[in-house]
Amino acid sequence: xxxxxxxxxxxxxxxxxxxxxxxxxxxxxxxxxxxxxxxxxxxxxxxxxxxxxxxxxxxxxxxxxxxxxxxxxxxxxxxxxxxxxxxxxxxxxxxxxxxxxxxxxxxxxxxxxxxxxxxxxxxxxxxxxxxxxxxxxxxxxxxxxxxxxxxxxxxxxxxxxxxxxxxxxxxxxxxxxxxxxxxxxxxxxxxxxxxxxxxxxxxxxxxxxxxxxxxxxxxxxxxxxxxxxxxxxxxxxxxxxxxxxxxxxxxxxxxxxxxxxxxxxxxxxxxxxxxxxxxxxxxxxxxxxxxxxxxxxxx
Amino acid sequence: xxxxxxxxxxxxxxxxxxxxxxxxxxxxxxxxxxxxxxxxxxxxxxxxxxxxxxxxxxxxxxxxxxxxxxxxxxxxxxxxxxxxxxxxxxxxxxxxxxxxxxxxxxxxxxxxxxxxxxxxxxxxxxxxxxxxxxxxxxxxxxxxxxxxxxxxxxxxxxxxxxxxxxxxxxxxxxxxxxxxxxxxxxxxxxxxxxxxxxxxxxxxxxxxxxxxxxxxxxxxxxxxxxxxxxxxxxxxxxxxxxxxxxxxxxxxxxxxxxxxxxxxxxxxxxxxxxxxxxxxxxxxxxxxxxxxxxxxxxxxxxxxxxxxxxxxxxxxxxxxxxxxxxxxxxxx
Numbered sequence: 168x169x170x171x172x173x174x175x176x177x178x179x180x181x182x183x184x185x186x187x188x189x190x191x192x193x194x195x196x197x198x199x200x201x202x203x204x205x206x207x208x209x210x211x212x213x214x215x216x217x218x219x220x221x222x223x224x225x226x227x228x229x230x231x232x233x234x235x236x237x238x239x240x241x242x243x244x245x246x247x248x249x250x251x252x253x254x255x256x257x258x259x260x261x262x263x264x265x266x267x268x269x270x271x272x273x274x275x276x277x278x279x280x281x282x283x284x285x286x287x288x289x290x291x292x293x294x295x296x297x298x299x300x301x302x303x304x305x306x307x308x309x310x311x312x313x314x315x316x317x318x319x320x321x322x323x324x325x326x327x328x329x330x331x332x333x334x335x336x337x338x339x340x341x342x343x344x345x346x347x348x349x350x351x352x353x354x355x356x357x358x359x360x361x362x363x364x365x366x367x368x369x370x371x372x373x374x375x376x377x378x379x380x381x382x383x384x385x386x387x388x389x390x391x392x393x394x395x396x397x398x399x400x401x402x403x404x405x406x407x408x409x410x411x412x413x414x415x416x417x418x419x420x421x422x423x424x425x426x427x428x429x430x431x432x433x434x435x436x437x438x439x440x441x442x443x444x445x446x447x448x449x450x451x452x453x454x455x456x457x458x459x460x461x462x463x464x465x466x
Numbered sequence: 467x468x469x470x471x472x473x474x475x476x477x478x479x480x481x482x483x484x485x486x487x488x489x490x491x492x493x494x495x496x497x498x499x500x501x502x503x504x505x506x507x508x509x510x511x512x513x514x515x516x517x518x519x520x521x522x523x524x525x526x527x528x529x530x531x532x533x534x535x536x537x538x539x540x541x542x543x544x545x546x547x548x549x550x551x552x553x554x555x556x557x558x559x560x561x562x563x564x565x566x567x568x569x570x571x572x573x574x575x576x577x578x579x580x581x582x583x584x585x586x587x588x589x590x591x592x593x594x595x596x597x598x599x600x601x602x603x604x605x606x607x608x609x610x611x612x613x614x615x616x617x618x619x620x621x622x623x624x625x626x627x628x629x630x631x632x633x634x635x636x637x638x639x640x641x642x643x644x645x646x647x648x649x650x651x652x653x654x655x656x657x658x659x660x661x662x663x664x665x666x667x668x669x670x671x672x673x674x675x676x677x678x679x680x681x682x683x684x685x686x687x688x689x690x691x692x693x694x695x696x697x698x699x700x701x702x703x704x705x706x707x708x709x710x711x712x713x714x715x716x717x718x719x720x721x722x723x724x725x726x727x728x729x730x731x732x733x734x735x736x737x738x739x740x741x742x743x744x745x746x747x748x749x750x751x752x753x754x755x756x757x758x759x760x761x762x763x764x765x766x767x768x769x770x771x772x773x774x775x776x777x778x779x780x781x782x783x784x785x786x787x788x789x790x791x792x793x794x795x796x797x798x
Contacts (some may be wrong), residue, residue: 192721255701261477263627266504297507333755334480337488340511364754368488394745397754425745 170358174219174246179447184226203231212454217462220246222445224253236317246323278307298346324384326360336372360384367406380412388419391434407440417444471496471530479536488753496528525552532556532771540636543569556583556771562645563784570788574781585767586784588649592762594747599718605734609713614689616707618647619697638673644693657684663798679794
């Protein structure tokens with residue numbers, strides 16, 4: 168396996184696209200001020216201050232920012248960690264048009280490469296193969312992303328959104344998860360990643376599904392108050408001790424801003440199994456302070 | 467093992483299927499979906515659970531302890547009728563219970579006659595934040611309630627939409643986005659005496675996109691309520707209720723509970739302003755999908771089923787929401 172190793176410190180995009188798990192009021196204020204120029208500034212500052220990679224959803228403003236960085240042509244070595252799909256868009260379509268409308272919408276929005284894949288696979292809604300639709304969707308998203316990679320940036324892994332991971336883990340949809348993992352490894356030569364807010368259950372499911380815990384990346388909340396660590400913080404800590412997955416990226420380390428950076432860093436660094444962690448910042452200043460501090464802590 | 471079946475594989479049906487399937491002591495034993503393409507996809511994704519095209523077939527073939535309905539609102543009553551005829555003894559339905567008061571009353575009466583355990587998906591009642599606000603109100607943290615203002619918003623509809631949510635008789639922002647907020651207000655303040663209302667259609671031809679209502683409760687509490695799915699800058703649905711009382715102000719939303727008390731209420735609140743954010747409440751659950759209150763809700767329903775006892779919010783509670791929706795519609 169020649170997949171690239173993960174970076175220790177990652178910049179997250181939630182505050183940049185108007186997501187805030189602590190306060191929707193704060194998210195709204197930020198969303199009203201969204202602008203790809205500012206996003207570029209935050210990304211570049213975070214990278215220059217010690218972040219080794221960028222973990223992001225495929226939100227239009229993020230694509231705009233990456234395009235802008237590519238155009239500026241300043242070389243920075245950093246890892247790209249896309250999280251697919253940008254769930255909120257699809258939840259909205261599902262609400263309005265139902266699941267059939269959603270499936271139709273996904274197929275209609277595929278890039279030409281994705282559509283070509285659909286044609287060659289003889290794929291249609293009538294044949295209804297969800298694994299093939301997911302792969303075509305992933306190809307379509309990555310096609311857009313890989314056309315907009317700034318100089319020096321490299322794809323490190325492709326993460327599947329927690330809504331899909333957690334549903335699959337609960338309903339034991341092993342086939343779609345296996346085929347996704349194979350597809351990411353074989354087509355993009357990077358580690359398949361899974362976001363989850365149910366780490367304990369996911370690890371059990373991963374073993375049933377014969378996912379290689381030394382290969383896959385797991386993005387999951389870790390913070391000292393146990394916020395979004397299900398069923399409990401203690402159970403999540405015990406599960407990583409027992410299963411020893413090699414590539415955990417801790418998210419929500421600040422419990423959405425409820426904890427201070429010092430407290431947050433101390434906790435994640437105390438857990439040996441955590442390979443990387445991701446922190447979102449909203450301004451240039453915030454990026455500088457946060458990543459200079461964390462890169463000094465991070466050995 | 468309690469055997470559970472789910473009707474409807476839309477967004478909410480999939481959510482409940484995911485949660486129920488992860489709960490200890492519960493077996494997801496049947497799914498029902500009328501749309502053939504979705505059914506075939508689900509069969510590939512969920513190979514361990516039988517999927518049916520008809521509710522009557524699912525209940526005939528599986529000896530289910532409980533059925534959860536997540537079909538379009540206007541089909542709820544017909545499905546409930548079928549389930550009761552086939553002898554179901556526990557029924558959960560997504561909110562609201564029905565598209566109008568007449569259907570809601572029919573469903574509640576039929577279920578009450580057969581001593582069925584019922585619940586309607588008003589899951590905000592299971593959020594620790596809205597529960598804490600209820601506790602503060604009951605313990606007089608802000609004294610006697612004088613008035614309130616409340617809203618339920620999302621940025622969803624900025625052009626003509628398609629499907630039953632945009633059809634007269636089954637759709638509109640009030641029935642789509644209003645029920646959770648109205649249920650919380652009924653839970654907090656009790657029975658309603660008077661209603662006035664105004665509505666606007668901004669993007670939809672057949673239904674309203676914005677509703678403003680003035681609601682007076684039997685207790686004398688009065689407040690203004692805004693509901694809209696066309697509110698800008700609300701990426702996620704958001705509910706907020708701000709209540710003024712003789713001893714201060716209480717504000718509750720999905721993110722925080724904030725209370726300002728003029729004087730201390732012993733054992734309840736100290737004088738001054740206090741803000742409790744989500745991470746300060748226990749929100750860990752057995753299995754998380756969407757928001758934690760969905761899991762708490764499903765567990766509450768299924769525990770009541772296992773113990774064969776009534777629970778809340780049941781069909782009777784839900785009738786009150788449908789009644790209030792109809793009164794707001796009439797007044798608008």
